[in-house]
Amino acid sequence: MPELHALFGGTFDPVHYGHLRPVEALAQLVGLKKVTLLPNNVPPHRPQPEASPAQRVAMLQCAIAGRPLFDIDQRELARTTPSWTVTTLESLRAERGPRQPLGFIIGQDSLLSLAKWHRWQDLLSLCHLLVCKRPGYATRMETPEMQRWLEQHLAQQVQDLQQKPAGYIWLADTPLYNISATEIRQRRHQGLPCDDLLPPSVIDYIDRTGLYRN
Known part of the structure; x- marks a missing residue:
């Protein structure tokens, strides 16, 4: 099998240590050699970003300079439709082929609300879900059915x-x-x-x- 390759989506408005450091720790735990950052264009579940797509990519480039674990994929920024994760994963799966192990990194908060995601039932046919802890969130799913799904x-x-x-x-x-990016803004x-809260190179760009x- 090819090596596991992980993907990490977000608005990154701006990118900060709460994005980078848990993913770096995850890479150590799981043995990841590469994590691809996927900046959203039209996030389905939140307000539009304050920074433009070009500014958010520039901040990501500043943040990952000297961090060879990371690269950037801008495919979601080329869309005018909402950035549905399942659609992005389908295009990546088509490119990488059926044998490439793919992991999609999410926070614990996203796992708990996964049943609200577009076509969430299809996600595990396309990738593994790699879940990072988030402070203050529950450790069990909202319903017994979702908890059984998780345990299975x-x-x-x-x-x-x-x-x-x-x-x-x-x-x-x-x-x-x-x-949180909201707190930083x-x-x-x-x-x-x-x-x-965020790398000096990103602060310098801001x-x-x-x-x-204001």
Whole structure:
């Protein structure tokens, strides 16, 4: 089997340590060599980003410079329709072929609300779900049916993720970072520092471009 390749979608408005550090920890736990960042264009479940697509890509490029684990895929930015995860995974699966193990990284909050996602039942036919902890969220699904679904698909060991192209859920014991892009934008609007929340290169870009100012 080819090596497991992981994908991580988000608005990244802006990208911050709460995105990067749990994924870096996950890569160590699972043995990932590559994580592809997928910036959303039209996020289905949240307001439109404050930064433009080009600005968000530029911030990602700043953030991953010197971090060879990461690369960027801009296919969702080329769409004018909502960035449905299942549609993106279908296009990636068509490109990578049926044998490539693919993992899609989500937070614990996304796992708990997965039943609200577009065609969520199809996700595990296309990828594994790699779940990072999030502070303050429940550890059980909302309904007994969803809890049974989760338990039926849990991977028992990391090697399971390499031995099938899709179909497992891995609950990763990653560090918790209580950081949100909303908080960062609010702090920037108020003229407050964010030095410990996102990489210096991203702060420098925000300063130079005047992003997130009133």
